[in-house]
Amino acid sequence: AQGKIPFCFLQINAIASKYSGAALLQKKLKDVEPIIRIEDVDGARLVLDFAEEIERMLGSKMKSVKRLADTAEDADLYHEYNASLQFDYFNALLVNTMDEEGNFIELGGEFPLEENEHFNKLSVNTLMSDIQVPTNVYNKDPNILNGVYMSEALNDIFINNFQKDPTLTWQYFGSSSGFFRLYPGIKWTPDANGVVSFDCRNRNWYIQAATSPKDIVIVVDVSGSMKGLKMTIAKHTINTILDTLGENDFVNVIAYTDYVRYVEPCFKGTLVQADLDNREHFKLLIEELHVKGEAKVKKAMKESFRILADVTNGQGSLCNQAIMLITDGAMEDFQSVFEEFNWPDKKVRVFTYLIGRDMTFSENVKWIACNNKGYYTHISTLADVQENVMEYLHVLSRPMVINHDHDIIWTEAYMDSVLPNTKEVTKAHSLLLMTSVAMPVFSKKKETLSHGILLGVVGTDVPLLEVMKLAPRYKLGAHGYAFLITNNGYILAHPDLRPLYSDGKKLKPKPNYNSVDLSEAEWEDTEDSLRTAMVKGETGTLSLDVRAAVDKGKRPLFLKNEYFYTTINETPFSFGMVLTRGHGQYMFFGNVSVEEGLHDLQQPDLSIADEWTYCETDIDPHHRKLTQLQAVVRYLTGKEPDLECDEILLQQVLFDAVVTAPLEAYWTALTLTAPGVDEGMESAFLGTRSGLMRVIRYAGSEKRVGKKFLTPVDKENLFTVDHFPIWYRMAAENKPGQFFFYVPHDDINKGDVNCYLVDNNGFIMVSKEKGDVSTSYTSQKKVELMQPCNTEYPGFMYDTSIRETNSIIKCGRCQKMFVLQQVPNSNLVMLVVQADCDCSRQYAPITLAPRECNRMKSQKIRRRPESCHAYHPHENAKDCGGACGIAVSLTLYFICLGTSLALR
Numbered sequence: 001a002q003g004k005i006p007f008c009f010l011q012i013n014a015i016a017s018k019y020s021g022a023a024l025l026q027k028k029l030k031d032v033e034p035i036i037r038i039e040d041v042d043g044a045r046l047v048l049d050f051a052e053e054i055e056r057m058l059g060s061k062m063k064s065v066k067r068l069a070d071t072a073e074d075a076d077l078y079h080e081y082n083a084s085l086q087f088d089y090f091n092a093l094l095v096n097t098m099d100e101e102g103n104f105i106e107l108g109g110e111f112p113l114e115e116n117e118h119f120n121k122l123s124v125n126t127l128m129s130d131i132q133v134p135t136n137v138y139n140k141d142p143n144i145l146n147g148v149y150m151s152e153a154l155n156d157i158f159i160n161n162f163q164k165d166p167t168l169t170w171q172y173f174g175s176s177s178g179f180f181r182l183y184p185g186i187k188w189t190p191d192a193n194g195v196v197s198f199d200c201r202n203r204n205w206y207i208q209a210a211t212s213p214k215d216i217v218i219v220v221d222v223s224g225s226m227k228g229l230k231m232t233i234a235k236h237t238i239n240t241i242l243d244t245l246g247e248n249d250f251v252n253v254i255a256y257t258d259y260v261r262y263v264e265p266c267f268k269g270t271l272v273q274a275d276l277d278n279r280e281h282f283k284l285l286i287e288e289l290h291v292k293g294e295a296k297v298k299k300a301m302k303e304s305f306r307i308l309a310d311v312t313n314g315q316g317s318l319c320n321q322a323i324m325l326i327t328d329g330a331m332e333d334f335q336s337v338f339e340e341f342n343w344p345d346k347k348v349r350v351f352t353y354l355i356g357r358d359m360t361f362s363e364n365v366k367w368i369a370c371n372n373k374g375y376y377t378h379i380s381t382l383a384d385v386q387e388n389v390m391e392y393l394h395v396l397s398r399p400m401v402i403n404h405d406h407d408i409i410w411t412e413a414y415m416d417s418v419l420p421n422t423k424e425v426t427k428a429h430s431l432l433l434m435t436s437v438a439m440p441v442f443s444k445k446k447e448t449l450s451h452g453i454l455l456g457v458v459g460t461d462v463p464l465l466e467v468m469k470l471a472p473r474y475k476l477g478a479h480g481y482a483f484l485i486t487n488n489g490y491i492l493a494h495p496d497l498r499p500l501y502s503d504g505k506k507l508k509p510k511p512n513y514n515s516v517d518l519s520e521a522e523w524e525d526t527e528d529s530l531r532t533a534m535v536k537g538e539t540g541t542l543s544l545d546v547r548a549a550v551d552k553g554k555r556p557l558f559l560k561n562e563y564f565y566t567t568i569n570e571t572p573f574s575f576g577m578v579l580t581r582g583h584g585q586y587m588f589f590g591n592v593s594v595e596e597g598l599h600d601l602q603q604p605d606l607s608i609a610d611e612w613t614y615c616e617t618d619i620d621p622h623h624r625k626l627t628q629l630q631a632v633v634r635y636l637t638g639k640e641p642d643l644e645c646d647e648i649l650l651q652q653v654l655f656d657a658v659v660t661a662p663l664e665a666y667w668t669a670l671t672l673t674a675p676g677v678d679e680g681m682e683s684a685f686l687g688t689r690s691g692l693m694r695v696i697r698y699a700g701s702e703k704r705v706g707k708k709f710l711t712p713v714d715k716e717n718l719f720t721v722d723h724f725p726i727w728y729r730m731a732a733e734n735k736p737g738q739f740f741f742y743v744p745h746d747d748i749n750k751g752d753v754n755c756y757l758v759d760n761n762g763f764i765m766v767s768k769e770k771g772d773v774s775t776s777y778t779s780q781k782k783v784e785l786m787q788p789c790n791t792e793y794p795g796f797m798y799d800t801s802i803r804e805t806n807s808i809i810k811c812g813r814c815q816k817m818f819v820l821q822q823v824p825n826s827n828l829v830m831l832v833v834q835a836d837c838d839c840s841r842q843y844a845p846i847t848l849a850p851r852e853c854n855r856m857k858s859q860k861i862r863r864r865p866e867s868c869h870a871y872h873p874h875e876n877a878k879d880c881g882g883a884c885g886i887a888v889s890l891t892l893y894f895i896c897l898g899t900s901l902a903l904r
Contacts, residue, residue, distance in 0.1 A: 013825050016739045019681045019698070021666045028659050038588045043579045044541060046475065047564035050482065051575045053470040054568055057167070058437070061460055062408050062570065064161040064168060065439050068154060068458035069406060072173060072441045075153035076455055083142050087149045090130040091139060092188035093196055107139065113187060117624035119169065120432070122186060126162065129155055129171075130185035134199045136383060137178040147175045147455075154458075158183035161460075166619045168460055173441070174200030175456040176210075176394065178387075200457075201390050204246050205436040208409040209457040211396040212869045213248040213317035215271055216241070217304040221327035221355075222255045223295035230356045231291055234326050236382055237353055238286050240389040241324055245274035247412055247488045247515065248865055250316045252307060253282055256300035257293035266853035271307060271315045273488070273859065275515035297327065298334045305341035308348055315859055319868035320396050322349040325368065329354070329361030342372060347870075350374040351392045370880035377881055391881060398452030398876075400869035401442045407867045410571050411436045413464060413492045413514045415499070433464045433499060435492060451876050464493045469613050469721060471577060474649055474689055477584035478724045478732040479548065479559055480577065485518050487572035487863035489535045495722040496521040517860065530563055532861050534574040537567040551716065551726050555742075556797070557733055572865065583732050587689075590655040597654025598636055600661040601629075608632070608653060609691030609719035615645040652690040660686060660694055667696040685710060687728045691719040738825050798829060811837065 017023060094108030104110060111130065113123035131148055133139040151173055158171050162183075173181040180200040190196050200206055218241055220234055238253065245251055250271035253263045262268045263285045272278050304323045311318060342348050350372035352365045357380045369376035375395045377388035400407070416432035438459030445453075464484070471482035484492040491497045499513035518531045524546045525531060533540055542563040547556050562584070565576035579585060600606070608614060608629050615631035617623040623631060623643065632650060634640040667684050682704045685695040695710055708714045717725045727742065734740040806819040814837030821830050 012741070012823060012828070013739060015681070016741075019670060020684050020686075020739075021663045022739070024662055024666055025660065025686065028662055032590060032659060036588050036590045038586050041475070041477075041579060041585055041587055043562055043564040043577070047566050047575065047577050048539075050471040050577065051566045051568055054467055054575060055570065057467065057470060058410075058462065058568065058571055060165050061168070061437050061462055064165060064171065065408065065437055065458055065460055066406075067157055067161060068171065068173065069439045069441050071153055071157045072151060072455065072458060073444050075150050076441075077444045079146070079150040081146050085142060085145045085149060087145045089145075089148045090128070090185065092130040092132040092182065092186060093190065095130060095185070095187055111185060111187070113185075116184070118166075118618060118621070119184065124184035124186050126184045127159065128185050129158055129181050129183035132180040132182060132188050132196065132198065132200075134178055134197065135190075135195045136199075136386060139179075141177070143177040144175075144179050147177050148179060148181070151175070151181050154181060155183070166621075167466065169463060171458075171460045172200070173456055173458050174203065174206045176201065176454050177456075199386065201393070202243055202386075204411045204414065205409070205438040205459045206457045207244050207393060208246055208248070208411060209407070209438040209440045209459070210393050210454055212319045212400065212407075212867065213865055214245075214250075214320035214322060214396065215308055215311055215316045215318075216245065216249065216251045216274075216322050216324060217271075217307055218242075218251065218253045218324045219297070219300045219304055219326065220253065220255050220289070221257075221295050221297065222289055222291050223257045223293050224291055225295065225328055226355070227291045230328055231289070233355050233379055233382055233385065234353075235286050235289065236385050237326055237355070237379060237389060239283055240385050241392075242274070242279045242282055244389065244393060245279060247273060247275045247486070247490060248317060249274040250311070251278070251282070253286065254300055254303060255289055256295065256297060258296045260300050260303050263289065269307060269310070271311060273862075275488075275490070275512075277512040277515045280511055295327065295329070296332065297325070297330050298332050298337060301325075301334055301337045302341070305337070305348060309341070317868075318864065320349070320870045321347060322351060322374070322392070322396070324351050324353065324392070325365075326353045326355060327365065328356045328358065330364050330368065331361070338372060346373045348372065349395065351395070352376045353388065354378045356380060366881070370878070373875075373877045373880075375881040394454055397440070397454045397869075399872035400440065401452035401454055402449060402872045402874055403869060404442060404444075405867065405869055406439055406442075407869075408437060408439050408570075409865075410573065411438070412486055412488075412490055413499075415509045415513070416461065416463075433493070434461045435464060435467075436461050449874075451879060452872075465721060466618075468493050471575075472646065472649065473609075473612060473719070473721065473724070474652065474691060475587070476577060477580060477689070478729050479557070479561075479580040480584045481722070482575070482577040483518075483521075484568075485531075485534055485574050485576070487535060487537075487574075487865065489517050489519070489531050489860055489862060490514065491516045491518055491521060492573060494518075494521050519860070528860065530565070530576070534565050534567075534576060535861050535863050537574060537863060539566040541565075550729055551742075555726075555730065557729065559733075572863070589651065590659070591651070592655050592658045594636055594654065597657050598633065600657040601636075601654065602633060603657075603661070603664050603694075605664050605667070605694045605696050606657065607693050607695070609693075611721040612649075612691050612719065613646065614649055614653065614691075615643045617643075619644065649690060652688075653692050656688040656690045656692045660688065660692070663694060664696070671696070671698060682706060683710065687719065687725060693719070734827060738827065741826055741828050813837075 088109070089107060090109060090111050091107035094105060095111035096113070097105050097108035099105050111125060111128070113125055115121055116124045116126065133144065137144065154173055161171060162168050171183045175181070178199065178201065180198070188196065218238055220238060222231070226234060242251070251274045252267050252271050255261055255263055263282065301323070308316075308321045308323070311321075342350075350368055351374040352369040354362055354365045354376070359378070362378065366376040368374070373395075375391050377391055379385055379388050413433050413435055416434050436459050438457050440457055441455040443449075443453035443455055467484065468482060473480075476482065481495045483494040485494075486492060497513075497516055499509055500507040501510050502508075518534070519525065519528055522530055524544050525542075530542050530544075533542070542565075544561050544563065546559050546561050548559050549556055560581040562579045562581065563576060564579070565574060567574050610628050612628065614628045615623075615635055617626050617628070617631050620642065623640070626634065631640070631643055632645070632653070635643040635645050636650070636654075663684075663686065670684075682699045683695060683697050683706075685693060687693050693710075697704070701707060710717055712718075717727060719725060719728075723729070727740070730742060731740040800822075802820070802822075804819075804821045806817065809816050809818065816834040816837055818831060818833045820832075822828070823830055
């Protein structure tokens, strides 16, 4: 029951007992004991069952993607390139756009759109895909038109895939020429400046599918000649290269003049994982680069080769290796460097980026790339950066394309940003954490085989929420949960992963939301035993004594957890689940008739967890607007016999509805005969393991203190896909037969009490002043970037053996007396404090150092991707972006250059 706390604390149990109806429920449970059976939960078996379900789901996505790849390659094989092709396609930015005369504009024809529940209530066209083209790509370029025309063949496959697997979400083809074919088709909205900046080739799914893991050293010239626009372009080039890296890649950045310096001294001589955290850290440091001195690239190149030669110690991908040289010219004769470190095997590719309009040293910079299996590009404006950086990915993809190795890749977790205008995540779309499965698409034409032409990448998105629903909450118990991690130990899904923060009325992704390590959530695993076993793809169990924090970290629970884990075959993921000793070890079952259960299930005070899957409503479009309770009722009444429902969960919820039914009548009678509001009672409620809740309001919303309590916005106190309600979890660990009392966080300060009522989990239930001092992020000066930090909260536990005590607190020049007394048969103590002087202490959270060098470069155990395509003997390395295959000695080149300058 919920309400204002009465002054007469000794009567609190009698009032709670009266208005909750607890005795009636206990009697009813006693009556049905003969028909209840209790079963042990076999965690080792259950984790394998859940993993098998997840494998089946993800396997169907992989089959869909393979059908797309096969179709795209066949379509290209039979397509003849036509430089003068004229083809009118549906441009996602322009569809349904008319000119002043009411005619549809070019590429913007009529494209029917309809709101669709399955696609986050966006307006889509499920009969057709359409094409998105970035602003910096000409939408009628011959390469675009030929690619769009060729890929029209995917439309039928998109639709067919969706019919075979109605749980599919977005399907797409990202072309190497820059266009993006998306199904279902949508109307794309540009940003506030009218720009469409989304480029599919920048997305992690594209880059991971197009290339194998890579070790990259970025070498940037910061000599005096790089001042002004050149340095701005160079910085943008570095950031763009960083954006092409993922958590399976490793990187470092070196700046040079006449000496070499690491932009992050902490990373000297090594490579660090290119996760989001480290990439953003590099970007901050790059902004602070300043130009001075004379350029001497020879030392920087030697240092780069030494770093890459030392990756065998685990600080690297052990696959592709490359140096990215960003400069406005190179005067030295450093052929000897390549002879010493890279020739003749040329295991390290060197990509060169000539910055600025001056072409004096272009041949020299080309020579470096062409003689080290790399690629040369000239970048004279900021607009040139994107296209030129992307060239290196095509070079790295050549061995894989020539081999025709179709590796299927899975990405780390990310926020769904395929959709237009999703820089900020609204509360309605706050659970759009995704993973993508993707596959490269190659040209199968024999005449271009040695060139290794990558046509693009196909893929589909998988909402992680849907994956985790395959491990239903009711099977895991009050404190149990399931989680997924990647081969790098990063969390894909975990109830303690909080990827969003509030910025005014909007929710935004935290900067490092997808590079949170399992050890940061399961911090009691101090030896990393759980993490190590899961990263290695092992199957097993582990027992840990844990201190679980609930109610936004303010209430500790001391639990004995059993961890069960296994790998998800054909993916880089591992799955884990937790059962708590006690409640988590058992499940009980009881049989009632469908007729009896249906009657009680449809009472007005009853609801079930709408985030749980009692019946699958996402398969048939006609079912998508049904609530879970509506779906259950329609299935049990025979109106929707084709619904797929969880029979075990339905059996439990029917039983719970029948057993708890007497309370509805009892509560209703109280509203008529007892002055509940006058005695401070506002609501009575109950919850069961099946996600069933019954709630009655003794007071109208205008009179209630806890206006949000048990409303849809009060997620902490409801059954969700992540957790049981706080009050349920706390009561489950309470002493049997006693009430558990607590005040919901939002209702603190709203009671009118002159003394303190404290629960024995160390939390003040009612007090005059209490501010929200919790924080998890700090901001740096100059740059609006949120940085992660660790926060410690002090905790106070009450020794229940002390029933009554009093003492004097001395502070400064005054002293105060306090008296403490247990409230019988409850988790409460009454604390009365003399208010003559202020001896209060503010126990604010302790914010620890947000970043430490060792944390940034530390390399925990990780599982490298199984495939690596770094070399092929038939690769055409002469295609290097400029005057190709220059074998002339650099010494001779400088003699010629010197003579030329002398003649001038």
